[in-house]
Amino acid sequence: MLMSEVESQPNQQNKENSPTRDAIYIGKKPLMAYVTSTLIQLANQPSVTIKARGLSIGRAVDVSQIILKRMENAGYAIGDIIIGSETVQAEDGRTRNVSTIEIQVKRNT
Amino acid sequence: MLMSEVESQPNQQNKENSPTRDAIYIGKKPLMAYVTSTLIQLANQPSVTIKARGLSIGRAVDVSQIILKRMENAGYAIGDIIIGSETVQAEDGRTRNVSTIEIQVKRNT
Numbered sequence: 001m002l003m004s005e006v007e008s009q010p011n012q013q014n015k016e017n018s019p020t021r022d023a024i025y026i027g028k029k030p031l032m033a034y035v036t037s038t039l040i041q042l043a044n045q046p047s048v049t050i051k052a053r054g055l056s057i058g059r060a061v062d063v064s065q066i067i068l069k070r071m072e073n074a075g076y077a078i079g080d081i082i083i084g085s086e087t088v089q090a091e092d093g094r095t096r097n098v099s100t101i102e103i104q105v106k107r108n109t
Numbered sequence: 110m111l112m113s114e115v116e117s118q119p120n121q122q123n124k125e126n127s128p129t130r131d132a133i134y135i136g137k138k139p140l141m142a143y144v145t146s147t148l149i150q151l152a153n154q155p156s157v158t159i160k161a162r163g164l165s166i167g168r169a170v171d172v173s174q175i176i177l178k179r180m181e182n183a184g185y186a187i188g189d190i191i192i193g194s195e196t197v198q199a200e201d202g203r204t205r206n207v208s209t210i211e212i213q214v215k216r217n218t
Contacts (some may be wrong), residue, residue: 057167061208065194069206081190083212085174097178099170103192 023102025058026052032066038105039071043059047079047106053086054098064103129176132211143172147214148180156188156215162195163207173212179205182191 024038034050042046052060067076082102085096090107131148131154137193143159150157161169177184195202 055167057170058164058208061166061192061210064192065206065208066206069194078192081192083170083173083187085178097174099167099174101170 002033021048022047023051024063025107026050026056026063026069028056030064031062035066035070038063038067041074042105042107050103050105051100053100057099057101060101060103064105075108077106077108093103095108110212131156131166131170132158132160135159135165135172137165140168144175144179147172148202149177151185151216153212154215156213159214160209162209166208169210169212171216176214180203184217185214186217188215 017107022041024034026034038048038050039089050063051062064078065105068078080102081104083103086100088098089095117155121132131150133143135143147157147159159172173187178189187196189211193208193209193211194206197207198204
C-alpha cells in the first residue's frame, strides 16, 4: 500500500551530491546517462531513488523501465513510488506548482 | 507496499469507455477536462485510476495533484501507483517501448 506525500516544503539540502547519495535527479542529459548513474549506485547500495519533477517525470519512468527491461536477469525491482508537488517561484515573482515523482529501484536479492 | 507491473501485453479492450468506467485516460485535452472527468467518476465510485503513457505521464501526475490540492477538504487520497511499459509499433514498422503510469485516486471515506 502506497500513500502519496505532498511535498510543499522540499528539503533542498537533499539535492547536494553526498558521497553515498541514494537519489538520482533526472534532468536534460541523455536517458542512458541516468540509467548508468542509477546502476552504479545500485552496485553499492540496495536501493536508489530516481527523482524528477515537471516535464522530466516521464523520463524518470523511462529510466526505471530501461533498467528493469535491460537488466531482467540482474534482479532489480521497483519499490515505492511517491508523487507530490512543489511550489516554485517563477521569474515574474508568481508561484506555481510543479508535480514531482520519486521511484525507488532496488535489488531483489 | 507497491510493486510495479511491466505490461508488455496491454489489454486494449480496457480502453473502451464502458458505462461505469473506472479509468481516465490522459491525452491532449486541457488538464482541467481530466480533473473534471475524474471528479465526476469519483462521485459515483470509490476509486478512479488515471492512466497515461509517454509524454502524458507528467500530466497524469498533474491531474492527481490538482485534485488533491484543490479538493483538500473533500477527502481524496492517492492509492496505488503502477508504472510499466508497452510495446508500440511505429509507422516505419519498428517497435519501441513507451512508459506507462496508473495512478489510483480514491475517496478517503
